[in-house]
Amino acid sequence: MRFSNPMILPEAKRSHGYTRLGMAFAVLLVVFGMLLAVTKFLDLSDLMEGSMDEGVVKAVQEGISAYARNPKRSSRSAPPYPDVLDEADVGDSTPDNLFFFYVLPKGVAVEGWSKTGKKEYRSPSGGTYVYDSLSGSFALQAASRDAPKYDVARIQRP
Numbered sequence: 001m002r003f004s005n006p007m008i009l010p011e012a013k014r015s016h017g018y019t020r021l022g023m024a025f026a027v028l029l030v031v032f033g034m035l036l037a038v039t040k041f042l043d044l045s046d047l048m049e050g051s052m053d054e055g056v057v058k059a060v061q062e063g064i065s066a067y068a069r070n071p072k073r074s075s076r077s078a079p080p081y082p083d084v085l086d087e088a089d090v091g092d093s094t095p096d097n098l099f100f101f102y103v104l105p106k107g108v109a110v111e112g113w114s115k116t117g118k119k120e121y122r123s124p125s126g127g128t129y130v131y132d133s134l135s136g137s138f139a140l141q142a143a144s145r146d147a148p149k150y151d152v153a154r155i156q157r158p
Contacts, residue, residue, distance in 0.1 A: 053123040056110055060085065060138050063103030068136055081136040090115050 018026075068080045082102045092114045093099050098107030099115060112124025119131040120141075128141040 052110070053125050053127065056108060056113065056123070057129060057138065057140075059108075060100050060103060063100065064131075064136050064138060067103050079133070081133050083133050084118060085131050085138070088115055090117065 064081060064085075067082055085100045085102050086098065086107065088097045088099050088101075091097060093109050093111070095109045097115075098109050099113060099121065101107030110124075114122045116122050116128065119133070121129045121131075123129060129138055130141045131138045
C-alpha cells in the first residue's frame with residue numbers, strides 16, 4: 001500500500017511519546033523556574049529580616065513615646081524618658097534576658113537581637129541601635145558598618 005503524501009504515516013508508525021528534544025526543553029523550563037523561585041525566596045528572606053528589625057525598632061520607639069506621655073510621669077522633676085530601656089545583661093536576647101521591658105509591656109526576646117552595651121543593641125541584620133535617654137531617641141548608629149537598608153525615623157519629644 002503506497003501513500004501519496006509522505007508526511008502522513010500509517011497509524012502503526014506514528015510516535016505517541018515525547019521526543020528527547022521535547023523532554024530536554026521541558027526539563028530546562030522547570031530548572032529555570034526553580035532558579036527564579038530560589039532567587040525570589042532569598043530576596044524575600046533578606047527583606048523579611050529587615051522588616052522584623054524595623055518592627056521591633058518601631059515598637060520600641062512607640063513604647064518610649066508612650067512612656068513619656070504617661071500622666072503618672074508628668075511631674076516636672078522626673079525625666080521624661082527612662083534612663084535605660086531594660087536591665088538585661090549584655091548578650092543575646094532570651095526569655096530569661098528580656099530586652100526593652102521598661103517601654104514594652106512584656107519585654108522582647110527576639111532571636112538575633114543582642115545587647116552590646118548599657119544603651120546599645122545589635123539587630124539580626126547587623127545594625128547597631130543606640131538609645132539616648134536625653135532625647136528619647138532609639139535610632140541606628142550612623143557609624144554602623146552593616147546597617148540595614150531602611151531608614152528609621154527618630155522619636156520626637158511630645
